[in-house]
Amino acid sequence: MQPIISIKNLSKTYDTGHHALKDVNLDxxxxxxxxxxxxxxxxxxxxxxxxxxxxxxxxxxxxxxGYDIISDYRETRKxxxxxxxxxxxxxxxxxxxxxxxxxGLFGKxxxxxYLEQLLSDLSLSDKLTSELRALSGGMKRxxxxxxxxxxxxxxxxxxxxxxxxxxxxxxxxxxIVNRLREAGVTIILTTHYIEEAEAIADRVxxxxxxxxxxxxxKNNLMQKxxxxxxxxxxxxxxxxxxxxxxxxxxALSKKGSEIIYTYDITSDGTGITALLQAMAEAGLTMKxxxxxxxxxxxxxxxxxxPQ
Amino acid sequence: xxxxxxIKVIYHHEMMRAWNTLFQTIASPVLSTSLYFVVFGSAIGxxxxxxxGVSYGAFIVPGLMMLSLLTQSVAxxxxxxFFPKFSGTVYEIMSAPISSLEILIGFVGAAxxxxxxxxxxxxxxxxxxxxxHIMHPFWMATFLILTCISFSLLGxxxxxWATNFEKLQVVPLLVITPLVFLGGTFYSIDMxxxxxxxxxxxxxxxxxxxxxxxxxxxxSDVNVYVSLAxxxxxxxxxxxxxxxxxxxxxxxxx
Numbered sequence: 386m387q388p389i390i391s392i393k394n395l396s397k398t399y400d401t402g403h404h405a406l407k408d409v410n411l412d413x414x415x416x417x418x419x420x421x422x423x424x425x426x427x428x429x430x431x432x433x434x435x436x437x438x439x440x441x442x443x444x445x446x447x448x449x450x451g452y453d454i455i456s457d458y459r460e461t462r463k464x465x466x467x468x469x470x471x472x473x474x475x476x477x478x479x480x481x482x483x484x485x486x487x488x489g490l491f492g493k494x495x496x497x498x499y500l501e502q503l504l505s506d507l508s509l510s511d512k513l514t515s516e517l518r519a520l521s522g523g524m525k526r527x528x529x530x531x532x533x534x535x536x537x538x539x540x541x542x543x544x545x546x547x548x549x550x551x552x553x554x555x556x557x558x559x560x561i562v563n564r565l566r567e568a569g570v571t572i573i574l575t576t577h578y579i580e581e582a583e584a585i586a587d588r589v590x591x592x593x594x595x596x597x598x599x600x601x602x603k604n605n606l607m608q609k610x611x612x613x614x615x616x617x618x619x620x621x622x623x624x625x626x627x628x629x630x631x632x633x634x635x636a637l638s639k640k641g642s643e644i645i646y647t648y649d650i651t652s653d654g655t656g657i658t659a660l661l662q663a664m665a666e667a668g669l670t671m672k673x674x675x676x677x678x679x680x681x682x683x684x685x686x687x688x689x690x691p692q
Numbered sequence: 693x694x695x696x697x698x699i700k701v702i703y704h705h706e707m708m709r710a711w712n713t714l715f716q717t718i719a720s721p722v723l724s725t726s727l728y729f730v731v732f733g734s735a736i737g738x739x740x741x742x743x744x745g746v747s748y749g750a751f752i753v754p755g756l757m758m759l760s761l762l763t764q765s766v767a768x769x770x771x772x773x774f775f776p777k778f779s780g781t782v783y784e785i786m787s788a789p790i791s792s793l794e795i796l797i798g799f800v801g802a803a804x805x806x807x808x809x810x811x812x813x814x815x816x817x818x819x820x821x822x823x824x825h826i827m828h829p830f831w832m833a834t835f836l837i838l839t840c841i842s843f844s845l846l847g848x849x850x851x852x853w854a855t856n857f858e859k860l861q862v863v864p865l866l867v868i869t870p871l872v873f874l875g876g877t878f879y880s881i882d883m884x885x886x887x888x889x890x891x892x893x894x895x896x897x898x899x900x901x902x903x904x905x906x907x908x909x910x911x912s913d914v915n916v917y918v919s920l921a922x923x924x925x926x927x928x929x930x931x932x933x934x935x936x937x938x939x940x941x942x943x944x945x946x
Binding site: 438439441459485489493494 | 697700788790
C-alpha cells in the first residue's frame with residue numbers, strides 16, 4: 386500500500402547554521418497514529434513544519450498522497466491539518482467565525498452544518514459566539530483542533546497537543562484522537578510525554594539531534610519494556626557466578642556484592658523461585674531484594690544519550 | 693486553480709476589522725477632514741489668494757484626500773499582515789493551499805478597499821465645506837484606485853518587514869507623513885523658491901497629488917502623464933519587492 390506520507394532524505398539547515406534535520410527517511414501509512422518522541426530541539430517541529438509548508442527544506446523530498454509538498458503544494462496542503470504547539474489565535478475573532486475562516490483558507494465551500502457538528506464534538510457548542518481571548522487555555526486548544534479539522538483533512542499533525550494541559554483535558558484529547566482514527570484520519574503527533582505515545586500511538590518514532598533514531602511498532606517497544614530486573618544484594622560478595630546458576634541470565638555487579646537477574650514478565654514463569662532456591666543451594670546468602678523495570682523512557686534515554 | 697474561497701475569507705476577515713470599529717473608521721476621517729477645512733480652508737485659506745483660479749479651500753481637497761489615502765493604506769495593509777505574524781496565526785495562512793498572489797489580493801485588496809471608502813467619505817465631507825466639481829472623473833478614479841493599491845502594497849511590505857510595533861510605526865511617521873506634507877498637499881510648488889521646487893521633484897508624492905489635483909481642476913505642478921507614469925513605476929517597484937519577499941520567504945518562512 387502506498388504510504389500517505391513519504392519522507393526521503395529530508396534535511397534542514399537553518400540560516401544560523403543549525404542542522405535541524407539530518408537525512409530523515411520515514412513512511413507513514415494511511416490511518417495510523419504515529420508519535421514522534423524527542424527532547425526539545427530534536428527536530429520534531431521542524432519536520433512537521435516542512436511537511437506543512439512553514440519551513441523550506443534544504444534537501445530531500447516529501448510526498449503526501451503521492452503529491453510533492455513543493456511542486457503540488459495545493460494538493461498536499463488540502464489534505465493536511467495542523468495544530469501548532471503555540472496557542473496562536475486571533476484574540477478578537479469569534480469561535481465559529483474563526484473556524485469558518487480556516488475552512489475558507491483551505492479552499493472549501495462554507496458548510497455550517499459540518500462545522501457545528503465539529504465544534505459540538507469538541508465540546509465547543511456553547512462557545513460559538515465567544516471571542517477567543519475569553520476562552521481558557523484548554524478551550525483555545527480545542528479551537529485550534531477545530532480549525533485544523535475544518536477542511537476535513539486526511540492527515541492531522543498535532544504538535545505537542547498536550548503540552549501544559551491538565552490531566553483531564555489530556556485524556557479528552559486522547560479520546561478525540563481515537564475518534565479521528567476511527568474516521569480514518571492519519572495522525573502524527575509530537576510529544577515528549579512517553580505515556581502519551583504509549584496510550585494512543587500505533588508506532589513510535591524517536592528523534593534526537595535531527596536524526597530519526599528509531600521507528601517501531603509500539604507493541605515491539607512494549608516487549609522491550611516487558612524486561613524486568615531482579616537485584617539481589619548478597620551478604621558476602623561473590624567472586625563469580627556459581628556453575629550451578631549458569632542456566633539463568635545473571636550478571637554480577639558492584640564488585641560481586643549484587644547479582645542482577647533479567648527476566649521476561651510476559652513469559653509463563655519468571656523463574657525467581659527456582660533461582661532463589663538454587664542460590665541458597667549454592668551457598669549464597671541474600672541481604673536484600675529489589676526489582677526494577679526499564680520503561681520506554683529508559684529506552685528513549687539510552688537511544689538519545691547512548692553514552 | 694485559483695483558491696477564490698481563501699481570497700474571499702482573507703478579504704472578508706480584514707474588512708470585518710474595519711466594520712467592527714465602524715465608528716472610528718468613519719468618524720476619524722470625517723473629523724480630521726473637517727478640522728483641516730476649519731483651520732486651513734476657512735481660517736488660513738481665507739487670507740490666501742486663489743491658486744490657478746481655484747479657491748484655496750477647494751485646492752486642498754485632493755491633497756487632503758491623498759494625505760488620508762496614503763496614511764490609511766499603509767496603516768491598514770501593514771497592520772493587516774503584521775498582526776497575524778505578531779500573534780502567530782500566520783502559520784495557518786502559510787500552511788493553507790494559497791499562492792502568494794492570492795494572499796496578496798486578499799490583504800492588499802482589503803486595505804485598498806478600506807482606503808477607497810475613506811477617500812470617498814472625505815470627498816463627501818469636503819463637499820459640505822466647498823463646492824467641488826470634478827473635471828475628469830475617470831482620471832480621478834484611476835488615480836484614486838492606483839494610489840490605494842500601490843500604497844497598500846507599500847504597507848504590506850512594511851508589515852512583512854516589521855518585527856515589532858515600533859518598526860511598524862517608524863516608516864509611516866518618519867517617511868510618509870513628511871513626504872505627504874512636502875508633496876504639495878497644501879500648496880502648489882510654484883509658491884516655493886526655485887531650489888525647493890527642484891528638490892520637491894524628487895518627492896514621489898508630489899506626482900500623485902499633482903495628478904490627482906489635475907483630475908479635479910486641471911491645475912497641476914507636473915504633467916498628468918508624468919504623474920501617471922510615476923505611480924505606475926511606484927506600483928511596479930512595490931510589486932517587485934513583494935514578489936522577492938514571497939519568493940525568498942522573507943520573514944515568513946525559514
